[in-house]
Amino acid sequence: MITNRPVPQRRPGLHLLACAVAALTCSTSAVRAQGDTAAMPVQQAVTSPATGYMPHARLVQELNRLSQAHSGLVAMSEIARSPGGLPVHAVRIAAGQGAENRSALLIVANAWGPHVIGSQIAIGAIRHLAESYGEDPAVTQLLDRHTVYVIARVNPDAAEALFAGILAERIRNDEAVDDDRDQAVDEDGPDDLNGDQMITMMRVADRAGDWMSDSTEPDLVRRANRLAGEQGVYRLYEEGIDDDDDGSWNEDPIGGVDVNANFSYQYEFFGPASGIHQMSSPEARGVAQFFVDQPNIAAVYVLGPQDNLMSPWRHSSGTGIGGNPQGTSQGGPLRSILQADQDYFEEISDRFKSVTGFTGSAPSKPVGGDVLSFAYYHMGRWAFGSRGWWVPSEPDDDDPGEQDRQVLQWVKQNVPGGFVNWAAVQHPDFPGETVEVGGLRPFVTINPPASLIDSVVGAHREFIVELGNSLPNISLGQSEVEALGERVYRITARVHNDGYLPSVSALGARVRWPRRVRLELRLSDGQTVTAGRAVELIGPIEGSGGSIERSWVVVGAPGSSVTLSASSPVAGAASRQITLR
Numbered sequence: 001m002i003t004n005r006p007v008p009q010r011r012p013g014l015h016l017l018a019c020a021v022a023a024l025t026c027s028t029s030a031v032r033a034q035g036d037t038a039a040m041p042v043q044q045a046v047t048s049p050a051t052g053y054m055p056h057a058r059l060v061q062e063l064n065r066l067s068q069a070h071s072g073l074v075a076m077s078e079i080a081r082s083p084g085g086l087p088v089h090a091v092r093i094a095a096g097q098g099a100e101n102r103s104a105l106l107i108v109a110n111a112w113g114p115h116v117i118g119s120q121i122a123i124g125a126i127r128h129l130a131e132s133y134g135e136d137p138a139v140t141q142l143l144d145r146h147t148v149y150v151i152a153r154v155n156p157d158a159a160e161a162l163f164a165g166i167l168a169e170r171i172r173n174d175e176a177v178d179d180d181r182d183q184a185v186d187e188d189g190p191d192d193l194n195g196d197q198m199i200t201m202m203r204v205a206d207r208a209g210d211w212m213s214d215s216t217e218p219d220l221v222r223r224a225n226r227l228a229g230e231q232g233v234y235r236l237y238e239e240g241i242d243d244d245d246d247g248s249w250n251e252d253p254i255g256g257v258d259v260n261a262n263f264s265y266q267y268e269f270f271g272p273a274s275g276i277h278q279m280s281s282p283e284a285r286g287v288a289q290f291f292v293d294q295p296n297i298a299a300v301y302v303l304g305p306q307d308n309l310m311s312p313w314r315h316s317s318g319t320g321i322g323g324n325p326q327g328t329s330q331g332g333p334l335r336s337i338l339q340a341d342q343d344y345f346e347e348i349s350d351r352f353k354s355v356t357g358f359t360g361s362a363p364s365k366p367v368g369g370d371v372l373s374f375a376y377y378h379m380g381r382w383a384f385g386s387r388g389w390w391v392p393s394e395p396d397d398d399d400p401g402e403q404d405r406q407v408l409q410w411v412k413q414n415v416p417g418g419f420v421n422w423a424a425v426q427h428p429d430f431p432g433e434t435v436e437v438g439g440l441r442p443f444v445t446i447n448p449p450a451s452l453i454d455s456v457v458g459a460h461r462e463f464i465v466e467l468g469n470s471l472p473n474i475s476l477g478q479s480e481v482e483a484l485g486e487r488v489y490r491i492t493a494r495v496h497n498d499g500y501l502p503s504v505s506a507l508g509a510r511v512r513w514p515r516r517v518r519l520e521l522r523l524s525d526g527q528t529v530t531a532g533r534a535v536e537l538i539g540p541i542e543g544s545g546g547s548i549e550r551s552w553v554v555v556g557a558p559g560s561s562v563t564l565s566a567s568s569p570v571a572g573a574a575s576r577q578i579t580l581r
Contacts, residue, residue: 047416049443052450053116054123055163056086056156062123063089063152070130073143079151080286083256084174086156088286093129094147095140103499103570104147104296105468106381108287109303111260111371113158114169117388117447117456118303122152124457125464142468145572149294154283154371155259162443166192168199169442172255172273173281179251179272182244189253190240193425194437200420202427203234205434211236217405219419221439239437242429249429257281260304263288263374266333266367274369287371291379295515298471298570299382299501300375301464306385307364308372312349315339327510334377340506340540347500348384348467355466356459360394362387380508381570382501384467389448389456411444418444470500472543472571474517476564479578484553488530489580492551495519495541495566502540503571509540517541517568519550527556539568556580 054062067076073093080088092099107125109118129148132139142148153159161170168190176185190199203211203221211234214220224232240250258273262284268274279285291297315338320331327334337345353359364387367373376383393406411418422438448456477494484490495517497503508514516539521529532552541548554562560580567573 047450049167049441049447049449050162052453053120053162053447056153056160059119059123059153060087060089063091063126066126066130067091070133073130073133074126079290080282082155082157082173082283083176083281084157084160086160088151088154088156088283090290091126091150091152092147093126093143093150095133095143099147100294100296101569101573102145102147102296103298103471103473103568103572104149104294105464105471106290106294106297106300106375107148107150107152107303107464108154108300108371108375109150109152110156110159111154111283111287111302112304113155113161113171113173113258113260114443114446115304115388116159116162116443117453119153119159120453121303121388121457121460122150125461126150126152128461129465136465138465138469142465145473146468146471147296148464148468149290149297151287151290154287158255158259162447166197166199167442169446170255171258171260172253173257173259173283174254175256175281177256179253182246184244189243190238190250191243193239193241193427194423196420198420198442199239200437200441201439202237202239202425202435202437203422204237204427204430205233206235207231207233209233209235214401214405217408219422219438220401220404220408222401222404241427257284258369259283260371261369263369263371263378265369265373265377267369271369278369288374291375291381295569297379297381298504298514299384299467300372300379301467302370302372302375302383302385303388303460304371304385305363305365305387306367306370306372307362307387308345309349309352309384309386310358310360310362311364312345313337313342314345315342334507337376338506338510344382344501344505345384348382348470351466351470352384352386352463355463358459360392362390376505376507378511378513380505380511380513382505382508386460388460389452391445407445408440411440415441415444415449417441470543472497472501472503472541472568473499474503474541474566474568474571474574476566476574476576477547479564479576481578481581483581487555487557489554489556490551491521491554491562491564491578492549493564493576493578494547494549495538495574496545496547497541497543497571498545499571500543502542502546503568504540506540508570514570515568517566517571519566520564521552521554522563522565523554524556524560524562527554527560527562529554539571541571554580 067074075092078087079090109122157173158170209232212224224230257275261274262281264278267278316336320326325331372385391407393403396402420438422436427435479493482490516537530553565575
C-alpha cells in the first residue's frame with residue numbers, strides 16, 4: 001500500500017551530500033578521517049538523528065540564558081526574521097568597554113539548512129567563552145583584546161526539518177515559490193512511500209538507466225561507467241510521486257531559498273533555490289547588513305558545506321574573460337585568492353589540524369552564493385570554513401568509489417538505522433515496474449550522532465580561541481625625537497602588528513572595504529608639519545610583530561606635545577603623546 005504524504009521539507013538537490021544520502025558513488029566526494037574523534041564507537045540503540053540537537057525554540061532559549069547569566073560579557077540582538085517567522089540572532093561576546101572598537105571574529109553557522117552541527121558548535125563556543133573568561137588565560141586574553149560575534153543559525157526554517165515528523169533534509173527557507181511555473185506553489189514535494197517517516201531514495205529497474213549496484217557493496221548505487229563497459233540497470237529519484245502529473249518528481253517542494261546560495265559572490269542566476277536575486281532572502285540580507293554595521297570584523301569562521309581548512313584555498317594565476325586578468329572589468333571577477341594571502345590560509349589550516357586533531361580531507365561544495373566566499377571576495381575579510389564533522393574514510397586514487405563504500409560501511413557499523421534497506425513498493429507512476437525505496441537515512445552523513453557531539457564541539461571551540469587570538473592587533477613602538485634646529489624636530493615612530501594575521505588581507509586592501517590603519521599626527525596650536533603626512537592610510541602590516549616606520553618634520557615650541565594615533569576597525573587602536581625636546 002502506498003502512503004502518499006506530502007511533507008513540508010525538501011531534500012537537497014545536486015550536491016555532495018545528496019549523493020551520500022542516496023548511497024551513490026560521487027566521483028567528486030571527499031570525506032575525511034577525523035582520527036579518534038570520529039572513530040569513537042557509538043551506542044548501538046536506534047536513536048533519532050535529532051537527539052542531542054536544538055530545535056530553534058530551544059536554541060533561542062539557550063541564547064537568552066547565556067546573555068542573562070553573563071550579562072557583562074554576552075549581548076544578543078535580532079538581525080533578521082525568516083519567512084517562517086523565526087528570528088535570526090547575533091551574539092556579541094567581549095569584556096570591558098569599547099567592544100565595537102576592537103578587531104573581531106565573526107562565527108557564522110547553519111546557513112545551509114541540514115548542517116545543524118554548525119549551530120551546535122557555535123552555541124558551544126558562546127558557552128565556552130562566557131564560562132571560561134577569567135579562568136582560562138587564552139579565553140581571557142581573547143575577550144580582553146578582541147570581540148567575538150556569533151550568528152548561530154542563519155537558516156532556521158530549513159534547520160527545523162531535523163525535528164519534523166517526517167525526516168527529510170531541507171535547504172530552503174519557508175518562502176513560497178512556484179518552482180515549476182505552473183501557477184501552483186509548493187505542490188510537488190517528496191513523499192514517504194514506504195511509511196517509515198523519512199525521505200530516502202527510490203530506484204526504478206530500467207536497462208536504459210544510468211545507475212547500477214556496486215559489485216563490492218550491493219547496497220551502494222553508483223553511476224555506471226559506460227566507457228568501461230558497465231551497463232546501468234536503474235533510474236534513480238528522490239522518494240516521491242508525481243503529485244501534479246507533469247512528468248517530473250519533487251520539482252516544486254515546500255520552501256523557497258537556500259540561504260547559503262543567496263549571497264553575491266558567484267551567485268547562480270536562475271539556479272535551483274538560489275532566490276530571485278542576490279540577497280533576496282531576509283536571512284542573507286541580515287548577515288550582509290551585519291558586516292556593514294560591524295566594520296571591526298577582521299576574520300570570519302564559517303561552519304557549513306564549503307571547506308578551506310582541511311584543504312586550504314590556493315592562488316591560481318589563470319586568466320579571466322577573453323584572456324584578460326581576473327578581477328578587472330575586462331577579465332571578470334576573481335576566481336582565486338591573491339598570492340599574498342595564500343601562506344596565511346595554509347598556516348591557519350595547519351593550526352586547525354593541530355588544534356582539532358583532524359586528518360585527511362573534508363567534503364567541500366564548490367563556492368557560489370555562499371557565506372564563506374562572500375566574506376572573503378566581497379567583504380575582503382579573512383575567511384575560514386569548516387564542514388565541522390564528516391564520516392571518516394580514506395581516499396583511494398585508483399578506485400574513487402572506495403570512499404563511498406567506507407562511508408556506507410561506517411554508517412552501518414556505527415549508526416543503527418542509519419541505512420534503510422532497499423525494499424519494493426508499488427508506485428502509481430511506474431505501473432508494472434520494479435520500484436525500490438532505500439538508502440542512507442537523512443542527515444546521517446551531515447551531523448554526527450549524539451555520542452560524538454561533545455567531542456566535535458570541544459575540538460572546534462579550542463580552534464575558535466586560537467583563531468580569535470590570531471587577529472591583528474596594532475600598537476605603537478617607541479618614538480624618537482631629533483632636534484634639527486631651533487623649533488624644528490624630526491619624529492620617527494613605528495607601528496607594530498602584534499597579532500598573527502596581517503592588519504588586512506591583500507584582497508581586503510584591494511577591494512578597500514575593511515579600512516586600513518589610519519596613522520595621524522595631531523598638532524597643537526602653533527605647530528606645523530613641514531615633511532611627512534599628517535594623516536595617512538597604511539597597510540597591510542604583517543603580523544607577528546611586523547611593522548612600518550614613518551617620520552615627520554615638525555615645527556613647534558620646545559616642550560610642546562603632539563599626539564600620534566594609529567587605528568583601524570579591523571586591527572584595533574593605539575595612541576601616544578610625544579614631547580618635542
